[in-house]
Amino acid sequence: MTDTDARAAGFESAEHQARLAELYRDFEAAGMTPLWRTREGLMPFHPEPKAVPHVWHWADLLPLAARSAELVPVGRGGERRAISLGNPGLPGDPYTTPTLWAAIQYLAPGEDAPEHRHSQSAFRFVLQGEGVWTVVDGDPVAMRRGDLLLTPGWAFHGHQNVSDTPMAWLDGLDIPLVAETDQGFFEFGPGQVRTKSTPERSYSERLWGQPGLTPVALAGTRPASPLMAYRWAHTDAALAAQLELEDDGIPGVTEPGHAAVRYTNPTSGADALTTMRTEFHRLRAGAGTRATRTSASSVWQVFDGTGSVLLDNSKRSVQRGDVIAVPAWTQFSWQAAGQLDVFTFSDAPVFEKLSLLRTEMAG
Amino acid sequence: MTDTDARAAGFESAEHQARLAELYRDFEAAGMTPLWRTREGLMPFHPEPKAVPHVWHWADLLPLAARSAELVPVGRGGERRAISLGNPGLPGDPYTTPTLWAAIQYLAPGEDAPEHRHSQSAFRFVLQGEGVWTVVDGDPVAMRRGDLLLTPGWAFHGHQNVSDTPMAWLDGLDIPLVAETDQGFFEFGPGQVRTKSTPERSYSERLWGQPGLTPVALAGTRPASPLMAYRWAHTDAALAAQLELEDDGIPGVTEPGHAAVRYTNPTSGADALTTMRTEFHRLRAGAGTRATRTSASSVWQVFDGTGSVLLDNSKRSVQRGDVIAVPAWTQFSWQAAGQLDVFTFSDAPVFEKLSLLRTEMAG
Amino acid sequence: MTDTDARAAGFESAEHQARLAELYRDFEAAGMTPLWRTREGLMPFHPEPKAVPHVWHWADLLPLAARSAELVPVGRGGERRAISLGNPGLPGDPYTTPTLWAAIQYLAPGEDAPEHRHSQSAFRFVLQGEGVWTVVDGDPVAMRRGDLLLTPGWAFHGHQNVSDTPMAWLDGLDIPLVAETDQGFFEFGPGQVRTKSTPERSYSERLWGQPGLTPVALAGTRPASPLMAYRWAHTDAALAAQLELEDDGIPGVTEPGHAAVRYTNPTSGADALTTMRTEFHRLRAGAGTRATRTSASSVWQVFDGTGSVLLDNSKRSVQRGDVIAVPAWTQFSWQAAGQLDVFTFSDAPVFEKLSLLRTEMAG
């Protein structure tokens, strides 16, 4: 009970209580809600997410996705064989956090996911396999283990598996943010991806994939990255270099034994996508990260190695492929058993742009 | 039924149906949701808000607020005698739109609303009355008819009515956006506002209130405006000037007979608050606005005059004090009977910063 | 002699000397210059301007300008009866500093300076008098004591004296910067200013002159300010407020007893002009400024009061109307006798944008 209520309660006469009850009925009839009865829930002292920390095991996700491939075709309308990971704290909504949507997508040999576009930003991160090309605005982009592939908002895209093995990957989108704030637009494209071409490197990589080099004809800032693929070989090399340089005393790592790269938009240096931050982290064997909490929510996937996460004092062991949801203001840290490689995405850019983001290191 | 479902339905054997049902049960157990069964709802072709267009009449709001003053004191815990206008399409949530919270706040003679601060941005817009000073980070700011008063995120603020008449005004905050995305921080300040001083002009106006003049010692961009009060006399003069200049053939009005000013941050020229756009519009007698729809949601309050709004083909007459909620993608226009003055706020800056905002003129 | 030369000198044989002399002749023939013979001059340890600190007295400038009005008409070709103040350290060039051009401009009763436009940015600052309207892109802007009037690059402008008394003012332009870097474009406009209208307030003031209010139809960042006039009444009020607030313990002054405002572009919060910073400073009677030096060069004009400047240890008394040139890296401070009001402009924005600006407080 708030002080206000307490004081109100001082008006203890039956008449007062009756008038108050009548007032609240009238408020309700008018669709009005007194702040004094809702302030604590609406405006907590710090974020109190309904979403909960959660771990999904790839070993559970993959067989379910595979079963769906036997039973449900991919096609226009449903659009994708993607199955989202719903946060247990958000029942009824297929949301991984209040702003982020993570899913496993599965494409069987020879399958083709039709083209569409939407205001939602999207990416694919590949844990394993290859053989799928995603076609982004006509540009065929190979998908292989360790790669991050972008689909910025309103870019047409479809996927096709040209190999004879199935392929599954992690999809990340800002679907909850866009849905809950009514910003969604969607449009169908061709039912089949518009090119069967399967080049080693996409056009976007050939134009934008040399470090620090911008095609003069395409210069100028864009909201999202024009580079559609961030290849594993580059990510791996960048992480390895940070750790080697740490040995030489050259600054680069995020903290001792902890290398990290952010996928960025070469036209601005900002995050590769407008609403989501994407990063890859590597911990040396035995290293740990300092516990932090941030008002951003995030999703992590173990790419390689084993270790554990501490989520508000609950320790969870994780291994290759496991997906972890970290709601806002959850105290969070990593501990590596062997070398540990982890991909992550979050909604941090949204709240940075709105001057709302807060991050705090544990004492 | 989607094509995908249709094709799936082609698998018509009882065994297939049984296996599919089992798969969906297993998905549910795992907290997983197939996109093909939710795509239409999650990713509509254009925004399909649950929020509905709605009009509240000041004549209804004010007496309810006044009644609450007789029955409920203002104090620590409840913090404010503010009653929010809940959108009928969002039952259970005291939200005016999915991102915006509008309320009537009421302070009786001699009352004092305690100081607090929060990450939510806030403003007050004064339809009528005077006698209250809001104290923002120690700066006493008079509130009078037609004024817009800011409380940027994390600024301490309290209110006190030093007059012998009650005062009511419109409060606008980004409470829903902050609450639903878990960005809220809140802190109590002094139980009484920290100064009883009631100057004509606040410090912020004396420092920042001369057009185009920046104190050298305070130069540099800030996320929100350092000017806490936008006075009616200035707003009125700016609107009048636009219409006079229209008569002289000088560009300035938004469209024929329609003057409009945006409240801006003098350190950047951007919106005065980080998450909300605030504007004041004036229509000449008989003038109308072109119908538009935008992915921003907005709230409007008639300041003076009479007229009507067209909300997706539903015409509503409005008068002084009436508050209108306009969800995203609602086709919307104004028609003035006499000269019509309207205040409005929206979530447009959020979606501009995220490259999501879309606006469309009617044909 | 540099170490390099010293070591070279070690090669003391006559043959070596002869070969070296021949090499230098060959360099000269090829238009080549060895850095080792020019490094000290080209790349000094700190700025070593050729321009020198200098003071011009208004009492000298005004009669000369007045005499020219008797002898030289204003018209197309010469364009303006403006006489620039050439820095004694830059003989041959009519430049006040290496980047700035300051002049006294004089317009006799009934005279009309023809319209033109140029890439150079310009302003007028009015020490005394009134009766002239400058017409900027068709907008008639009154000029009166204490006002700053802008002419952003490439805006057409002319001046007319509609009164029966002559008027003189200070012109400031970036002519040297633009000339020496070959950025100048120039175009004639009408031989007579395009409107004889003499309104109290210009269109630009009516559209942009309310603090923090932006016409919605004109929103968006512009390189230079859309507000063409910054009126003395506002400047005076802003300075007075800073000093009053200082008495109340509210931050605002630049240093004790020293109020200062910068003229800014309301669409961005940046300097009103793209290449020049314009400010007005007020010192309480008896107050002084801390000695500073900066790599920007500046020009100052005493608007009112008396006092002195310290220019690299040389103290100069100044009074109303006196103009002071302060080259880069000159140690500089003010001392007020009575209350002292001073206008200034500098090239600081150029070097801020290029990450070259340095400023240093005296120990």
Place this chain on the structure above:
Amino acid sequence: MTDTDARAAGFESAEHQARLAELYRDFEAAGMTPLWRTREGLMPFHPEPKAVPHVWHWADLLPLAARSAELVPVGRGGERRAISLGNPGLPGDPYTTPTLWAAIQYLAPGEDAPEHRHSQSAFRFVLQGEGVWTVVDGDPVAMRRGDLLLTPGWAFHGHQNVSDTPMAWLDGLDIPLVAETDQGFFEFGPGQVRTKSTPERSYSERLWGQPGLTPVALAGTRPASPLMAYRWAHTDAALAAQLELEDDGIPGVTEPGHAAVRYTNPTSGADALTTMRTEFHRLRAGAGTRATRTSASSVWQVFDGTGSVLLDNSKRSVQRGDVIAVPAWTQFSWQAAGQLDVFTFSDAPVFEKLSLLRTEMAG
């Protein structure tokens, strides 16, 4: 004679002439210059540079530089064995254009150019040879044919030739801009470069050299690029890709047969250096560029191939190593004989930031 002068000349009496002569003498004594006598020169209709288009032949430059190595040691004071290319239109100043300084620098086997730093931005572009490491803030950066190496303003740097052959390259700096505007600061560092290490890749390349990947610990915008080396293999691949994609109908080239990349700062997408634009252009055999003129001045060096430049209607044949100065507003185009590779730098970012840059295509 201007109209003004013409009208003045109407005052033909001897007395008038005498008084005018006296006025001009008094102006001169006061250091004042009438605009009406200087306007045409100060404010031309379009840029009229004193600098002239000019071509230097590498075949002339290299032997001169080599001769100097026999006669002049490298060391503290002279600092560098760099010989600048002075524009014939700017006699007395060792400037290639009014803002740019281009030089050939030469380091003999075993030589060591001492460390220093300065506010001037610098780069090295390598036409031929290898064996030198430039050490930038302690980071040893190999220099090889086709590479662009940066030395942003105020970074300590020295060079050492660890090979047994001499090496020469093109130095580019903004010395004239900085010198003429008094922005220069300079500081000596160690007399010997601080590390003898000669790694294949510099620290900066290992941290920043993966496309689109930013070390999380180093994120944030910086004025200049943190990547010190742009390797030829990447430049070559980017140019080749643009031409291949042109064959496939994918946009990327600047104009038909003309590929071009800009060296950019990965933290911002802007030019790699704050005051100079650096680019590499490739023309297919037989291709030509459309004639343009711009208010930027530029310097070009032929990296490979042969062709010709048209400089205001004067055609000059150029070949490998030749250096061309292109003053502002010179009409300029390239014509390739065989495939032509050209490096260029200009002052365009300066004037872009100041909203002064103009570029015009020939009709």
